Amino acid sequence: MNEVPPSNEDPDDIDDRYRRAALLAHSRPSEAVRRTILEHAAKRAAEHAAAQSVENEPVQIRRRTPAAFRSRWRPAIFGSLAAAALAGLLVTPLWRSPRILPDSGSTQTDNAAPPAQTIARVESPTTQGLGAAKQNLQPAPMADSAARQAAAAPRPALARPSAVAGASSTAPPSSAAPPSSAAPPSSAAPPSSAAPPAVATAPPMAQAPALMSAREMATSRAAPARALAARQRGDAPELWQASESGDVIGLRAILERPVEIDARDPLGRTALMLATLHARAAAVEALLAHGADPNIPDMRGKTPLDVARAQNQAQIVTALERAGAR
Amino acid sequence: MTNSGDTDEALMARFARGDAASFEQLYRRHEQRVWRYLERNVGNRATAEELMQDVWFAVARDARRYKPEAKFTTWLFTIAHNRMIDSIRAQRRPMSLDALGYEAESVIEHLTTNPADGPLAAADASDKAAALMRAVDQLPSEQRDAFLLQIEGDLSVEEIAAITISSFETVKSRLRYARSKLRELLQEYA
Numbered sequence: 001m002n003e004v005p006p007s008n009e010d011p012d013d014i015d016d017r018y019r020r021a022a023l024l025a026h027s028r029p030s031e032a033v034r035r036t037i038l039e040h041a042a043k044r045a046a047e048h049a050a051a052q053s054v055e056n057e058p059v060q061i062r063r064r065t066p067a068a069f070r071s072r073w074r075p076a077i078f079g080s081l082a083a084a085a086l087a088g089l090l091v092t093p094l095w096r097s098p099r100i101l102p103d104s105g106s107t108q109t110d111n112a113a114p115p116a117q118t119i120a121r122v123e124s125p126t127t128q129g130l131g132a133a134k135q136n137l138q139p140a141p142m143a144d145s146a147a148r149q150a151a152a153a154p155r156p157a158l159a160r161p162s163a164v165a166g167a168s169s170t171a172p173p174s175s176a177a178p179p180s181s182a183a184p185p186s187s188a189a190p191p192s193s194a195a196p197p198a199v200a201t202a203p204p205m206a207q208a209p210a211l212m213s214a215r216e217m218a219t220s221r222a223a224p225a226r227a228l229a230a231r232q233r234g235d236a237p238e239l240w241q242a243s244e245s246g247d248v249i250g251l252r253a254i255l256e257r258p259v260e261i262d263a264r265d266p267l268g269r270t271a272l273m274l275a276t277l278h279a280r281a282a283a284v285e286a287l288l289a290h291g292a293d294p295n296i297p298d299m300r301g302k303t304p305l306d307v308a309r310a311q312n313q314a315q316i317v318t319a320l321e322r323a324g325a326r
Numbered sequence: 327m328t329n330s331g332d333t334d335e336a337l338m339a340r341f342a343r344g345d346a347a348s349f350e351q352l353y354r355r356h357e358q359r360v361w362r363y364l365e366r367n368v369g370n371r372a373t374a375e376e377l378m379q380d381v382w383f384a385v386a387r388d389a390r391r392y393k394p395e396a397k398f399t400t401w402l403f404t405i406a407h408n409r410m411i412d413s414i415r416a417q418r419r420p421m422s423l424d425a426l427g428y429e430a431e432s433v434i435e436h437l438t439t440n441p442a443d444g445p446l447a448a449a450d451a452s453d454k455a456a457a458l459m460r461a462v463d464q465l466p467s468e469q470r471d472a473f474l475l476q477i478e479g480d481l482s483v484e485e486i487a488a489i490t491i492s493s494f495e496t497v498k499s500r501l502r503y504a505r506s507k508l509r510e511l512l513q514e515y516a
Contacts, residue, residue, distance in 0.1 A: 014505045017512075018462070018477055021455035022362055029361050033375045034353075037382040041341070041349040044386040049344025051390065244456075245371060267449045277456055300449060 236263040243271035243287065246280035255290045262292060268299035276304040281315045294325035334398035342389040349389075353382060356399070360406055363478040366462060367410050367471060377413055381406045403479035404489045407471070461511035469504035472497055 239259055242251040255261065262270050272292040275283035284304075288294065297303045305325040308316040332340075332348075334355070340348040360381060365374035384405050392401060462470060468490070475486045487497045 014508050014512075015477055017454075017458055018508075021458045022358075027361065027365060028358060029375055029378050033378055034357070037353060037379055037386075038346075038350055040379075040383055041353070041386040042346040044389070045341060045344045045346035045349060048342055048390055052343050241371075247371065250372075267452060269449075277453065279460060298449065300446060 235259040236265070239263065239271045240265050240269075240274055243275040243280065243283050244278045246275070246278065246283050248282045248286055251283055251286050255286070261287065261290055262296055264296075264298075268297075270296050270298075270304075272296070273298055273304050273307065276307045276313070276316055276320075279311065279313055279316070281313070281319070284316050285319050288319055288323040292323075294320045294323045335394040338389055338392050338398055339394055341386075342392065349386060352385075352398075356402060359478040359480075360402065363403065363406055363474045364410055366459070366474055367467075368413060369463070373413060373417075377406070377409050380409045384409070397485075399479055400481060400485050400489070403475055403481060406479075407475065407489050410471075457512060458508070461508045464511060465504050465507055468492075469500045469507065472500040473504040473508075476501060 235254055235257060236259070239251070239254050239261070240263075241247075242254055262272075264270055265274070269277070270292065272284060272287045272294060273296070275287060294304055303325065305317065305320045308320060332351070334352060337348040337352045341352065361374065361378060364377045364381070365371065368374050368377065381402070385402060392398075462473070465473065471490065472486055475481050475489065476483075479485075481489070483494055483497050483501070486492075486501075487494045490497065492500075
């Protein structure tokens with residue numbers, strides 16, 4: 001998609017060298033910036049989701065209205081029917097009993113049956129707590145249904161256990177175990193693998209930097225480099241970075257605090273050497289003004305003055321010589 | 327929910343529908359390139375961090391306006407370029423790189439991932455990297471911007487021309503001069 005860089009002379013070598021240098025540098029924004037951006041994005045995502053739902057609202061209303069209508073009116077209809085049945089149950093005996101009471105005992109028994117039948121027909125789905133009067137009126141059907149259920153129960157109970165036993169001996173291990181073993185890696189592993197690099201980039205600022213000799217640096221190949229880094233954390237990385245980047249304001253702020261100004265980085269370079277290496281004349285002068293030692297060599301034995309002379313950095317050479325560099 | 331194989335455009339579309347995880351994936355995918363582009367152009371870590379936030383805030387805010395027909399990186403680096411230019415104009419200072427942003431920590435990581443390289447080799451590699459970055463610092467601003475847009479944004483000459491409001495030939499020329507100048511500076515240093 002992209003064009004070949006417009007150079008006739010081996011265009012890729014500079015690009016390759018740049019990419020290698022970029023990988024080596026590996027500078028990145030602070031964790032605080034990253035967190036702020038992602039938190040902001042999460043809020044925006046919620047807003048976008050809300051906006052999206054507003055856009056879809058007319059469609060949802062059309063779909064929801066009938067469902068909402070049904071869901072609202074069905075209970076209302078059944079509720080009102082149940083209430084009417086209850087009212088009928090309570091009121092009907094009152095209407096009929098005055099007519100029954102003046103009659104003879106034979107008519108009472110004749111008239112007792114119809115109300116009970118109507119009650120059983122109307123209120124059976126909804127009313128359960130009508131009391132002993134209703135239960136006394138219809139003992140036989142309930143007993144029959146219970147007996148039918150009891151009689152029917154063993155048959156499915158004989159059929160189902162075998163099916164369940166078969167299912168439990170085969171299906172559960174194959175269906176239950178995989179989700180429990182497969183789900184955690186898919187859900188838990190990515191976040192745990194994604195999170196550590198972000199956390200690992202923020203150096204703890206607790207330990208004071210330690211000064212390392214060239215001999216220590218030479219023997220450090222055997223020691224894990226990360227352990228060296230851990231020993232040198234503190235203000236030193238800030239000092240090195242400010243010196244490299246020529247951030248004189250930041251550098252002065254660091255130098256106001258108690259800091260080992262001649263602390264060496266893992267390659268044996270002091271802040272003064274780093275400032276020299278990156279041609280940061282103002283940083284060199286700030287470091288010298290705060291008492292940086294101009295004669296500490298790096299692990300190759302090169303002093304800041306050697307580097308400044310090799311790079312023809314006249315201003316830095318002058319500043320170093322004035323500070324007693326040899 | 328998101329897939330590492332998703333295109334930038336697909337992730338943007340999902341984020342625009344409210345999926346925050348898509349944005350995070352997108353951010354992690356392009357964080358370093360945008361960061362290097364900004365930091366090397368503005369030359370100040372604090373300013374670069376402010377710009378970094380501005381750029382990604384703008385991406386998050388305008389996600390619903392993003393048209394998937396346009397390549398995401400072109401859109402992203404257009405925002406980054408515009409923010410960077412605005413910042414430089416606001417500060418009224420020339421575009422120059424005083425900061426490298428190169429961390430000693432990363433050298434340690436490099437050492438640990440390349441056990442065959444000794445500290446001396448790492449020091450030499452670090453010196454060469456510093457030399458190259460210094461050379462990038464010394465490029466004229468337009469050349470540096472074009473070079474970084476191409477190498478960090480992976481943008482074509484036409485895209486860079488559109489972003490920087492320049493002609494195709496002008497951008498082509500800037501890129502050619504930038505590489506030539508880098509080569510010269512590196513030879514001087516060696």
